[in-house]
Amino acid sequence: MNNFKKNKNLLEEIHKRRTFAIISHPDSGKTTITEKILFIGKVIHNTGSIKPKKNKKYTKSDWMHIEKKRGISITTSVMRFIYKNKLINLLDTPGHSDFSEDTYRILTAVDCCLMIIDASKGVEEQTRKLLSVARMYKKPIITFINKIDRDFKNPIKLLEEIESEFNIISSPITWPIGTGSFLQGIYNLKSEEINFYSSFFNNRSDLKKITGLFHPHLKNFFDYNTILNIRREVHFLKKNFFIFNKKEFLQGNLTPVFFGTALKNFGIDQVLQALVEWAPNPLYRRTNIRKIYPQESKFSGFIFKIQANMDLKHRDRIAFMRIVSGKYFKGIKIKQTRTLKNLIIRDAFYFLAGERYFIQEAYPGDIIGIHNHGNIQIGDTFTEGEKIKFLGIPYFSPEIFRKIRLKNPLQQKKLLKGLFQLSEEGSVQIFRSIQNNSLIIGVIGILQFEIISDRLRMEYNIEPIYENINICCIRWISSKYVDKLNFFKQQNESYLGLDKDNLLIYFFPSMINLKIITARNKDIIFSKTREYQIM
Ligand code: G4P
Secondary structure, three states: OHHHOOOHHHHHHHHHEEEEEEEEOOOOOHHHHHHHHHHHOOOOOOOOOOOOOOOOOOOOOOOOHHHHHHOOOOOOOEEEEEEOOEEEEEEOOOOOHHHHHHHHHHHHOOOEEEEEEEOOOEOOHHHHHHHHHHHHOOOOEEEEEEOOOOOOOOHHHHHHHHHHHHOOEEEEOEEEEOOHHHOOEEEEOOOOEEEEOHHHHOOOOOOOEEEOOOOHHHHHOOOHHHHHHHHHHHHHHHHHOOOOOHHHHHOOOEEEEEEOEOOOOEOHHHHHHHHHHHOOOOOOEEEOOOEEOOOOOOOEEEEEEEEEOOOOOOOOEEEEEEEEEOOEEOOEEEEEOOOOEEEEEOOEEEEEOOEEEEEOEEOOOOEEEEEOOOOOOOOOEEEOOOOOOEOOOEEEOOOEEEEEEEOOHHHHHHHHHHHHHHHHOOOOEEEEEOOOOOEEEEEOOOHHHHHHHHHHHHHHOOOEEEEEOOOOEEEEEEOOOHHHHHHHHHHOHHHEEEEOOOOEEEEEOOHHHHHHHHHHOOOOEEEOEEEOOOO
């Protein structure tokens, strides 16, 4: 196959790229860090332009009506900028935990994650949830412990907490000197540089850093006890924690840990440096046939997100594609391998805080937005002809369920059309009970119901009614043994349903019930996730 025809330009572009997403619990500082990163990357020229102050004007990225109403960020934007000759693609993730399914899929499109932890709170629920998915995909993870300008937990305890929570080795790279109002600087264990925290020193020195814990000028900045303490701590760290090892990091076994404060823009440049230096180039992706490597000359990519109503005037839907191999250029003809239809892409773009920027060329690792006239689904693969299907973009079992119906049953067709559209965008999952054909929808977070109502009202002019239903979770069911599966179906009909692609599922009323049923039926496979439709 001459798919690997050497293409110097393509290789250079691949080596230039870093694609990552930020994982965090709400309020730990993701927006502030994103803003500082964009500031350092010279995308914005003053901070405060991405995140609105409370009760003030909403950001441009608040595309959807519901976002405006609630003041939360649901949608994803892709930010790109050059830093130290590398092109960085940063994928923003929904700020609210109710939309974490979206974040799970976004993680399939990145090669590395930046995990933010609030120093005073340690590992929190949403981070725990998202990181477990990132770990499942074996993504390399960089950790930033934020808000060290406030009093916080013992930093050694934080390192231990990361290790025990995520079963990963934490390797401290920077270390705080003092905390809260006594924060004086950070020490980099690799470069041995001490960066002074200018707020503490009231900018009284032009000197911003010094190298070495035995530098003769140290005593001009720190008192004797502070110097002794930091030497002791560093000695302890070197003895008790792993020295950074790039191979272990790339395999997802070790996370380099940085400390800093996003608000004061202190310590973030060191994280960006790590991203440029250590994070992987765009990586290969698996398909149902073979692995696809970025350096292959033929174009390929997959859709991981569909966003509706980015521009209400145009009612447009945008499909976000991660490029896996080859090169995108304006006018490229590609095949949607699910339908075998050809598509000519004349205008691909990326978004930054709601603005559209047209792209003439894009390479592996890049994320491009393309217009979707209702024929593109999450999980779709596009190639220059090869009939493959990228794997690993899962549906997750929803966590909250409702029966849905309309005040006016004559509009049922409209309801189905609307729900199918929303499910193709990944906003909801639809099921039908086999026993009575009732329509059941499942989501990860309760706010999603509000979005669904809003969208159905605005776009389809229908008013849905939700009813509580006794379902706690679902599992996709299958078996190697047709007769056993048929017997199981006969015995359990009232608990069975079909998803939108007519795959069989089991509605579990409680976790106890789940335990009992799965224990009693060893020949039946109960899956918590399912891949997007395979060709
Ligand atoms: P999120 O996107 O993860 O939800 O967090 P966000 O950046 O919105 O930050 C949450 C709050 O934490 C904000 O305060 C923000 O200013 C503050 N914050 C972020 N980084 C730091 C830090 O390094 N140190 C300190 N002390 N605070 C930090 P807020 O009062 O909720 O909002 P705002 O009115 O300041 O915008």
